[in-house]
Amino acid sequence: MLLTQENVGLFFELHRSLMFFVNQRLQAIPDRPANPDEFSSLPPPTRIKVRDALFKHLDLIQAFVDENPNRISQDELDIVLSWRHPVHGKFYVFRELKNYTVFLSTEKQPIAYGVLALTQPFEELIGPYLPVLVETVLLPFKNQIVYDGLMSAYNISFGSGIRRSLNENFKEAKARHGIVTSLPMSATPMPAKSPQANSKLGRGRAIVKGHLRRSPAVEELYPAIASFVRTQGHIEIGDQEGFGFVARALDYGGLVFEIGQSENIGPGDVGTGSGSCTAGQ
Numbered sequence: 001m002l003l004t005q006e007n008v009g010l011f012f013e014l015h016r017s018l019m020f021f022v023n024q025r026l027q028a029i030p031d032r033p034a035n036p037d038e039f040s041s042l043p044p045p046t047r048i049k050v051r052d053a054l055f056k057h058l059d060l061i062q063a064f065v066d067e068n069p070n071r072i073s074q075d076e077l078d079i080v081l082s083w084r085h086p087v088h089g090k091f092y093v094f095r096e097l098k099n100y101t102v103f104l105s106t107e108k109q110p111i112a113y114g115v116l117a118l119t120q121p122f123e124e125l126i127g128p129y130l131p132v133l134v135e136t137v138l139l140p141f142k143n144q145i146v147y148d149g150l151m152s153a154y155n156i157s158f159g160s161g162i163r164r165s166l167n168e169n170f171k172e173a174k175a176r177h178g179i180v181t182s183l184p185m186s187a188t189p190m191p192a193k194s195p196q197a198n199s200k201l202g203r204g205r206a207i208v209k210g211h212l213r214r215s216p217a218v219e220e221l222y223p224a225i226a227s228f229v230r231t232q233g234h235i236e237i238g239d240q241e242g243f244g245f246v247a248r249a250l251d252y253g254g255l256v257f258e259i260g261q262s263e264n265i266g267p268g269d270v271g272t273g274s275g276s277c278t279a280g281q
Contacts, residue, residue, distance in 0.1 A: 001098070001099055001116055002116065002117050002118065002119070003117070007141070007142065008118050008119055011118065012040070012149070013036075014080055015148065016039055016040040017036045018054075018061065018080055018083070019036070019047065019050050019051065019054070020033065020035065020036040021063075022050055022054045023039065023053075025057075025060055025063070026050075026053045026057060026060075028053035029042075029046050029049050036070075044150055047150060048150055051148065058084055061083055062084070064080060065080055065081050079141060079142065082140045082183070083139050085183045085184040086137050087113070087183065088136075088137045088138075089105060089106065089135065090105075090134070091103040091104060091105055091106065091135075091136065092106065092130075092131040092132070092133055092166060093126060093131060093133075093134055094112070094130060094131050094166065094170060095130060095131075096123070096130070099114065100114035100115055100116055100144075100179075100181065102114060102170070102179060103115045103134075103138065104131070104166065104169060104173065105173075106133075109172075110170070112174060112177070112179045113138055113145055113179070113181075114145060114179045114180065115138060116144055116146050117146075118146060118147070125151065126153045131163065131166055132154075133154040133156050134152060134153045135152045135154075136148065136150065136151040136152070137150070140183035140184075143181075144181065145180070145181060145182065
């Protein structure tokens with residue numbers, strides 16, 4: 001589902017004005033556009049640099065509202081102020097529903113977000129075959145959730161075992177919070193679960209965490225794994241009931257990589273790569 005044409009125009013007007021203001025303050029890119037419209041004509045990788053700079057200085061949103069350089073209305077300032085609650089990360093574009101597209105976060109406890117597209121349906125941006133792994137920013141907009149018009153899509157195909165695992169994650173996410181359709185999401189208590197229920201990997205599960213300094217043999221044999229565990233996150237390896245052998249790597253932002261093998265999954269089921277797509281501004 002798309003945001004209405006009127007609201008799309010307002011979103012891009014406000015977003016480009018904020019990004020132009022941020023670049024004036026931080027000079028995140030070498031070429032300094034003369035106005036917000038000129039900023040919006042820059043290529044997506046350039047605009048992403050400014051967006052990423054904003055995440056390190058979210059106080060600039062309040063500064064923009066206080067200064068109100070474009071003399072916009074209070075209602076519009078309130079929209080910009082709500083962007084102090086972004087959700088930035090990797091998501092599975094998981095399912096098309098009537099009122100929104102479900103984005104499933106890659107966190108250890110996934111959250112399902114109902115997201116509206118902007119000028120193009122998501123299937124035109126990333127293709128009709130879901131799930132697709134993307135990186136983007138979700139923003140609140142008039143009691144709905146949109147993405148910020150900049151999206152990087154990873155060229156990864158998922159085998160049937162991983163798709164089933166994502167289905168289970170989606171069910172768990174709905175049980176915890178429902179499908180989140182506004183930001184910031186309200187805090188809801190998580191239902192208590194037994195340790196066995198909380199574990200996605202069953203018998204034979206092994207978690208490798210940051211204790212490899214005591215295991216020099218492991219570090220010598222698997223230097224890439226050792227470096228990842230010491231500096232970024234942890235690795236889980238084991239049998240997952242119904243899916244067979246599963247290995248996944250998680251950093252502190254969520255799932256980085258997962259591969260599974262069952263009757264229906266072969267070595268050629270998972271490919272890698274990435275690309276970028278953007279909505280017109």
